[in-house]
Structure formats: C-alpha cells, structure tokens
Amino acid sequence: MRRSLTITPHSFALARPFRISRGTKSAADVVHVVIGENGVAGRGEGVPYPRYGESVGGAIAAIEAVRAAIEAGAGRDAIAALMPAGAARNAVDCALWDLEARLAGRRVAELAEVPAPGRMATALTVGLDTPDAMAAAAALLAHVPLLKVKVDAADPAAQVRAVRRAAPGPRLIVDPNESWTIAVLDRMQDVLAEARVALLEQPLPAEADDALVGYAGAVPIAADEALHGVDDLDRIAGRYGVVNIKLDKTGGLTAALALADAARARGLGVMTGCMICSSLSIAPALLIAGRSAFVDLDGPFWLSHDLDGGGTEDGGMLVPPGEGFWG
Numbered sequence: 001m002r003r004s005l006t007i008t009p010h011s012f013a014l015a016r017p018f019r020i021s022r023g024t025k026s027a028a029d030v031v032h033v034v035i036g037e038n039g040v041a042g043r044g045e046g047v048p049y050p051r052y053g054e055s056v057g058g059a060i061a062a063i064e065a066v067r068a069a070i071e072a073g074a075g076r077d078a079i080a081a082l083m084p085a086g087a088a089r090n091a092v093d094c095a096l097w098d099l100e101a102r103l104a105g106r107r108v109a110e111l112a113e114v115p116a117p118g119r120m121a122t123a124l125t126v127g128l129d130t131p132d133a134m135a136a137a138a139a140l141l142a143h144v145p146l147l148k149v150k151v152d153a154a155d156p157a158a159q160v161r162a163v164r165r166a167a168p169g170p171r172l173i174v175d176p177n178e179s180w181t182i183a184v185l186d187r188m189q190d191v192l193a194e195a196r197v198a199l200l201e202q203p204l205p206a207e208a209d210d211a212l213v214g215y216a217g218a219v220p221i222a223a224d225e226a227l228h229g230v231d232d233l234d235r236i237a238g239r240y241g242v243v244n245i246k247l248d249k250t251g252g253l254t255a256a257l258a259l260a261d262a263a264r265a266r267g268l269g270v271m272t273g274c275m276i277c278s279s280l281s282i283a284p285a286l287l288i289a290g291r292s293a294f295v296d297l298d299g300p301f302w303l304s305h306d307l308d309g310g311g312t313e314d315g316g317m318l319v320p321p322g323e324g325f326w327g
Contacts, residue, residue, distance in 0.1 A: 005067055018127055021128060045094065045280035092252070109327070117287060120318055123297075133154075160197070173199045230259050
C-alpha cells in the first residue's frame with residue numbers, strides 16, 4: 001500500500017467580525033489534509049487554536065513529521081499513538097475516516113456504528129458587543145430554537161438581559177470564554193435564572209476551576225477549555241455537568257466518539273461544538289452532534305464563502321452537507 005498526502009493551509013474570510021472575550025476574528029485559518037489511495041481520496045480539516053498554543057505552521061509541521069507513516073498506510077490508531085491530540089491530528093484522523101469509507105463504499109456513520117446525522121437544531125451565535133448591538137443581533141434570530149451568547153466580565157448581566165428581551169423564545173447558552181471570576185459567577189446566578197439560560201459554558205479559566213467543585217448554580221455548567229479528552233473526565237468530575245466535545249480538541253472523530261461514550265457513562269451531558277471553520281470540520285462532528293443535548297456547529301455560517309456542497313442553515317436548523325461531501 002502506498003498513499004499520497006497533501007497538506008494545504010486555507011484562510012476563509014468572515015462575513016462579519018466574530019468577537020469573544022479573548023479577541024476578535026476576521027478570518028478562519030485552517031489546515032486541509034487530503035490522503036489518497038488507489039485513486040480514492042479522503043479529506044479532513046483542522047483549525048489550529050492559539051489558546052492551545054497552536055498555529056497553522058505548527059500544525060503543518062506536525063503532520064509533516066508523520067508523513068512517512070501516513071504514506072506507508074498507518075491507520076487511525078497508529079496516528080493517535082504518533083500525534084498528540086489537537087487540530088493537526090484532527091485533520092489527519094478525519095481524512096482517514098473519509099478515505100476508509102470511500103474505499104469500503106460505506107458511510108462513516110455505518111463504520112462508526114452511530115446513527116446517520118440529519119437536520120438538527122444548532123446554536124446560532126450572538127457575538128460580544130454592546131448590549132444594544134447584541135439585542136439588535138438577537139432580534140434577527142428570535143425565531144430560531146437555540147442561541148449562544150458571547151459575554152465578558154464587563155457587564156454580562158446587561159448583555160444577557162438585552163439578548164433575552166430581544167429574543168424571548170430560544171433556549172440560551174451563555175459563554176464567557178473563561179473571562180469570569182467566581183465572584184462574577186455568584187453575582188450572575190439570579191440573572192441566569194431570570195433569563196432562563198439553559199447552559200453556562202466555561203465561565204472560569206480552566207486553571208481556576210477548582211472553585212467549581214461542588215458548586216450549586218442556577219443552571220448546568222459545561223466544560224470547554226477545561227476538557228480535551230477522556231483523560232480529563234476524572235479531573236472535571238464535580239465541577240461540570242456537561243462536556244463540550246470539539247474534534248479540534250480531541251484530535252479527531254475517533255477520540256471524540258470515545259469521549260462521548262465515556263462522558264455519558266459518567267452521567268455527564270454532551271454538547272458538540274466547533275471552532276470558526278468550514279463545513280469540512282462540521283461534517284464529522286455531526287456524528288457526535290446527533291446524540292448531543294446541545295449542538296453548536298454554526299462555524300461555517302460565519303464565513304463569506306463556505307466550501308461547495310457544505311452544510312446550510314434553515315431557521316436555526318443545520319442541514320448536513322450534500323451527498324459525497326465527506327464520509
């Protein structure tokens with residue numbers, strides 16, 4: 001067996017700036033991997049994230065370091081042993097899933113023994129801004145089933161209340177992206193209850209979440225930056241009730257499937273999330289999302305132009321990519 005490997009960086013311009021507590025993005029910088037074998041090609045995408053010390057150049061170098069193994073036919077388990085979890089391994093792992101499915105003439109869902117994904121509700125994000133601007137953005141999305149609200153520590157009560165007044169119907173996820181202290185979290189409890197927030201995502205810095213041990217808040221708290229893989233589950237026990245699974249954190253679909261099963265076995269709720277990305281990142285994540293209590297896969301909908309055949313959004317429902325796109 002001899003394979004080919006192509007690694008390509010891509011930068012997708014955003015249709016509008018995406019602002020969270022730690023900064024603003026105007027483009028999605030990703031790494032595409034294509035692995036070919038016997039005239040068939042599988043592809044995957046990774047989104048290097050500076051929060052975890054990643055960069056596009058670093059991801060490409062990490063994949064180049066295992067080029068010989070990939071081209072010699074290494075499978076997903078071998079790659080997991082050769083590469084650390086992260087965006088680089090995610091791109092390779094998902095390309096190998098896609099290749100395996102195409103060579104076998106079967107769907108990845110069938111190979112993974114999970115239900116094939118269909119239309120599903122996804123969170124649409126209201127980016128961090130002034131309360132008035134966030135209310136205006138939320139009003140345009142008041143008809144959708146689920147909103148995610150990016151906040152910081154400056155005036156999160158005003159931000160959350162403004163969104164809820166403008167969009168009284170949708171379920172709300174509030175995401176401070178690690179910007180709160182335990183004092184802010186305490187002050188926000190009545191506001192979260194008043195606004196009928198369904199989930200609070202990673203309020204404290206991951207390294208400061210000992211303060212969440214035994215914390216009885218008004219709404220469930222999800223681990224995002226504090227959780228990457230199965231090995232983190234014991235540490236977060238007693239701190240969080242929900243885990244946000246992102247393939248760029250787990251290092252691919254293989255590890256994400258294992259994490260989802262292990263989280264459920266511990267009685268934790270599952271959320272599926274993403275970085276700002278193209279539909280090539282979203283397609284494999286849908287296999288986790290189909291069994292998740294919360295789905296936050298609107299990354300491609302921030303792009304000026306997605307990949308051809310990618311997923312679409314219809315009234316807050318994510319319509320999966322077309323036949324043959326991935327998997």
